[in-house]
Amino acid sequence: MAMSDARIKQEDAELEAYLLRNRNKFKKMRNENKCSGQILNDVRVKNLKSLKSKSKKTAVAIPSSLMFFNYNQQLGPPFRIICDTNFIKFSIKNKLDMVPAMMDCLLAKCILYVTECIIDELQNLGAKYRVALKIIKSSFEVLPCAHKVTYADDCIFNRVSCHKCYIVGTCDRALQKRIRKLTGVPIMYIKNRKYAIE
Numbered sequence: 001m002a003m004s005d006a007r008i009k010q011e012d013a014e015l016e017a018y019l020l021r022n023r024n025k026f027k028k029m030r031n032e033n034k035c036s037g038q039i040l041n042d043v044r045v046k047n048l049k050s051l052k053s054k055s056k057k058t059a060v061a062i063p064s065s066l067m068f069f070n071y072n073q074q075l076g077p078p079f080r081i082i083c084d085t086n087f088i089k090f091s092i093k094n095k096l097d098m099v100p101a102m103m104d105c106l107l108a109k110c111i112l113y114v115t116e117c118i119i120d121e122l123q124n125l126g127a128k129y130r131v132a133l134k135i136i137k138s139s140f141e142v143l144p145c146a147h148k149v150t151y152a153d154d155c156i157f158n159r160v161s162c163h164k165c166y167i168v169g170t171c172d173r174a175l176q177k178r179i180r181k182l183t184g185v186p187i188m189y190i191k192n193r194k195y196a197i198e
Contacts, residue, residue, distance in 0.1 A: 074165040077108035081188060082156055083140070084170035085121050088114075088132045094193045099139060102169075105188070105195040113166070116145045117155040153178075160185050167197070 081102060091098050102110040114136055122129045122136070136142075145155055153175045160166050161182055168179050169188040176187050187198045 074163075075167070075184075075186070077106075079106050079108055079110045079167055080113060080165055081110055081167045081169050082113045082115070082143075082159065083118075084156060084168070084172055084175065085118055085125075085129075085132075085152055086171050087169040087188075087190070088122075088135065089129070090171050090190050092131055092135070094190055096190070096193070096195070098135070101195050102188070105197060106167075112140045113143050114140050115143045115152065115155050115159065117150060117152040120149065121152045169195075 079102075083098075088098075091101075098112065099110060102112070119133070119136065119142065122133050143159070147155070147158075153172060156168060156170075156175065157178055160168055160179065164182070164185055167186045167188055168175070170176060170179075171189050176189070179185055179187055188195055189198065190196070
C-alpha cells in the first residue's frame with residue numbers, strides 16, 4: 001500500500017513537471033484544434049488514472065467487527081463463549097489452542113462453555129472425539145441443561161435466545177443462519193486457521 005502511494009505521488013510529480021514544461025505547446029495545440037486529445041491520450045495520464053482507480057478500490061472502509069456492542073450491552077470482557085461440537089472438532093483439526101487463539105481474536109479474557117447436550121453428543125460420536133472430550137474437561141465450564149436430551153444446536157439456540165450474554169462458537173452453517181436472526185448475538189468461526197467474529 002505504501003509502495004503504491006509513493007509510486008502514485010512520483011508519477012503525479014512527473015506528470016505535473018511534463019505538463020509545465022509543455023504548457024505553451026499544449027495551449028497552441030488546443031487553440032489550433034489540431035491535437036486537443038493528445039494530453040488525454042498520453043500514456044502517463046492513462047497510467048496515473050489506472051493507478052488512482054486501483055488505490056480507490058482497495059481503500060474501502062471495512063466496518064468494525066465489534067459493532068455488536070451497539071446492539072447488546074450484556075456483552076463485555078470477560079467474554080463468555082459457548083462452543084459447538086464441530087467448532088471444537090475444527091479447532092483441533094486446525095491445531096488451534098482454543099483459549100489463547102480466542103484471546104487473540106477478542107483481545108480480552110474468554111471463558112469457554114459447553115452444555116451437557118454437547119458432551120453427550122461427543123460421547124455418542126465415539127473414539128474419534130476422545131481428544132475433544134479431554135480438552136472440554138480441562139478448560140471448559142459445563143452448563144447444566146434443564147430439558148430432556150435434545151439436539152445440541154437446539155440447546156445452544158434456546159440458551160442464547162434466553163440469555164444474550166454469550167458469543168456462539170460454531171462452524172455449522174445451519175446454526176449460524178439461525179443465530180443471525182437474533183440481534184446482538186455474535187458468532188465466532190474459523191477462517192484461515194484463525195478465529196474470526198461476526
